[in-house]
Amino acid sequence: MTNKKPSLISTCDVDVNNCFVDHKNKRIDLNEDDSPECVMLFDKLLKEEYKVVYHLSNKKCPFCGFKLNKNGTDEFLLNKVRELRIQKYVCKDKECKSHIRASLEKFIDKHCNYTKLVRELGLILAGIDHLSYEKKAEIIELMSGAKVERSTVHFHEKELADDYLAKKEKEIAKMIEKLGIEPEGVYHYDEQVLWVSTHLKLRMTIIDAKNNLIINEEVVDSEDFDKHTIKKFLKGSLDGLKLEAIITDGHQAYPSIIEALGAIQQKCVFHKMQKLMKKVNKTIRRSNRKIKRNEEQIEKNKQKIKEFKQKNHGKKGRINKNDKKRQKFSKRIKKLERENRELRAEIRECKSKIKELKKYVDKISLMFKSKTKETAMKRFQKLNDQIDEKPKEIASFIKNLAKDIDSTLNHITNKNIPNTNNKLEGYYKITLPRYLKRKFRTDKGLDIKLRLNRIRWTERNVLKMAA
Numbered sequence: 411m412t413n414k415k416p417s418l419i420s421t422c423d424v425d426v427n428n429c430f431v432d433h434k435n436k437r438i439d440l441n442e443d444d445s446p447e448c449v450m451l452f453d454k455l456l457k458e459e460y461k462v463v464y465h466l467s468n469k470k471c472p473f474c475g476f477k478l479n480k481n482g483t484d485e486f487l488l489n490k491v492r493e494l495r496i497q498k499y500v501c502k503d504k505e506c507k508s509h510i511r512a513s514l515e516k517f518i519d520k521h522c523n524y525t526k527l528v529r530e531l532g533l534i535l536a537g538i539d540h541l542s543y544e545k546k547a548e549i550i551e552l553m554s555g556a557k558v559e560r561s562t563v564h565f566h567e568k569e570l571a572d573d574y575l576a577k578k579e580k581e582i583a584k585m586i587e588k589l590g591i592e593p594e595g596v597y598h599y600d601e602q603v604l605w606v607s608t609h610l611k612l613r614m615t616i617i618d619a620k621n622n623l624i625i626n627e628e629v630v631d632s633e634d635f636d637k638h639t640i641k642k643f644l645k646g647s648l649d650g651l652k653l654e655a656i657i658t659d660g661h662q663a664y665p666s667i668i669e670a671l672g673a674i675q676q677k678c679v680f681h682k683m684q685k686l687m688k689k690v691n692k693t694i695r696r697s698n699r700k701i702k703r704n705e706e707q708i709e710k711n712k713q714k715i716k717e718f719k720q721k722n723h724g725k726k727g728r729i730n731k732n733d734k735k736r737q738k739f740s741k742r743i744k745k746l747e748r749e750n751r752e753l754r755a756e757i758r759e760c761k762s763k764i765k766e767l768k769k770y771v772d773k774i775s776l777m778f779k780s781k782t783k784e785t786a787m788k789r790f791q792k793l794n795d796q797i798d799e800k801p802k803e804i805a806s807f808i809k810n811l812a813k814d815i816d817s818t819l820n821h822i823t824n825k826n827i828p829n830t831n832n833k834l835e836g837y838y839k840i841t842l843p844r845y846l847k848r849k850f851r852t853d854k855g856l857d858i859k860l861r862l863n864r865i866r867w868t869e870r871n872v873l874k875m876a877a
Contacts (some may be wrong), residue, residue, distance in 0.1 A: 424868040439459045442512040446488050446525055451557055453492070463495040464512045471510065476503040484511060490523045490555035528556050533574050536567070537862035540846055565860070575861045582868050586623070590874045594620040595654035596827055598834035599644065601635075604847040606856055613860075614643050617837060619657065619828055621872040624864055629856065637663040641738050644671060655820065655827045657834075660685070665817065676820045679778045680830040682811070686774065689803040697760040704753040711746040711753075718743050763801070770804045778829065783822045791813060841867060
């Protein structure tokens with residue numbers, strides 16, 4: 411049978427032990443321990459299809475130990491596109507006469523035509539990116555030459571997911587143990603909001619800050635999420651592990667929980683600055699809009715003034731009291747000029763306000779970047795002095811910061827503690843970006859996706875970094 415669409419990429423495990431190629435008769439004899447994936451490679455290299463026959467690796471009867479005689483072949487359709495022949499045998503012993511055939515069950519599950527690799531390709535692709543089953547089917551055909559229906563891709567993923575993921579997770583766990591990767595004691599913790607169908611969920615995650623190792627992850631219903639859920643998750647995840655500090659955002663429940671665990675809390679500086687900039691940018695945008703409106707109005711007024719002056723063109727000197735028309739134009743010009751002066755004063759005031767806000771934002775940012783805590787506290791005190799005279803956005807931020815200034819500056823006294831939770835935020839964006847948060851319709855589908863992405867994250871950001 412002709413392979414209608416030959417593969418462009420070879421994906422085979424080329425472990426060929428007893429291959430014999432007969433070019434004269436266009437025949438390839440393979441051992442049952444040889445991967446059938448190599449057949450597609452032979453087709454590509456030889457540029458035509460040879461007859462492929464699979465033989466037993468052990469030519470003795472498994473029941474009596476006598477030698478076996480060949481007894482014809484069975485047809486097998488590899489990946490439903492490539493014809494193979496499976497050699498059959500009969501025992502030479504007249505009393506035994508057992509019938510045996512070569513088996514490809516090492517590579518192809520019973521009652522299936524697709525190789526295990528082809529069946530797993532959908533899961534492999536899902537670990538790289540979120541693709542429709544139709545696109546996966548197209549890529550599988552491109553890679554292996556096997557034309558698989560999208561419904562079949564879905565069936566294979568559903569059937570193989572648990573075993574495939576458990577196997578990969580076990581392999582990764584062994585590699586982590588072999589490389590001696592262990593938690594260092596400083597962790598990132600946060601929650602990601604997502605949906606399964608229309609149900610709101612929260613994904614709780616804790617990651618090691620130094621080696622990127624995912625310590626634990628759990629998805630819970632929003633109705634079940636509270637302070638006790640966080641405490642139980644953190645306590646269970648970190649039990650028996652080295653614990654020094656946890657980086658979090660500003661949730662009110664965290665301080666008491668982390669203190670009970672005997673750890674230091676580092677509040678994320680990025681979240682602090684983000685909260686400040688939300689208010690500051692709102693004021694800046696409002697001021698910029700006002701500046702733009704005023705500038706546009708000034709230009710309109712200038713145009714009107716120009717028109718009024720043109721109407722008085724050629725007439726100079728003091729306006730006669732009886733010249734009502736010129737008197738009216740003169741009053742209008744003066745009014746527009748006065749309005750422009752007021753508009754320019756408002757523009758200067760807005761620009762000054764923006765400049766002042768940016769100056770204080772830079773000072774606050776510089777405080778968080780201080781090399782010593784003493785320097786940071788001096789800068790904080792300067793900001794805190796005469797606080798009522800400062801812009802309300804800055805004053806409000808400084809007052810709130812005074813309540814947890816120590817937990818926000820722990821990164822200065824301990825250089826092993828990151829000052830932001832950006833690593834975990836990046837992990838969320840990579841493993842479940844915003845466009846995927848509402849894609850999943852079942853808990854099972856979400857679980858498979860998260861497990862696949864945890865495997866990929868660990869391979870790329872833990873094992874590669876440690877190797």
